[in-house]
Amino acid sequence: MSSNQSRAMKLADYQAPGFSVSDIYLEFDFQDEKTRVTAISQVERVESAIRDLELDGKKLILEGLWINGTQTEVSLTEQGIRLTEVPDQFELRIETLIDPVNNHALEGLYKSGGFFFF
16 A cells, blocks of 8 residues: 555544543744644543554654653554553643655645645
8 A cells, every 4th residue: 555545444443532532722924835733732641451552644754743742752642642551541742753745645734726635
């Protein structure tokens, strides 16, 4: 599968999430080839058996990730990132860079005809 193709999610593949997000704050610094996105979320574990938090994200440059204000190391996966042994409740801050001009998959943030789209 090329990195420009999305893998279809089938109902049979679906699992209820192990974490919930009660609030999210998003901040964008729009630039054609280097848009900075800051996301601050309030996260809570809802399934005690799930210890790791996995976040999807492709073609992003991770600038930093903080849990409760402390910069945290992450494991990169093919689909995004994995956070191991996170607290039951925490504030998650993620800063990423995106290249909207060269996003030809037209998913996520992209730029077309001089306009930014989500």
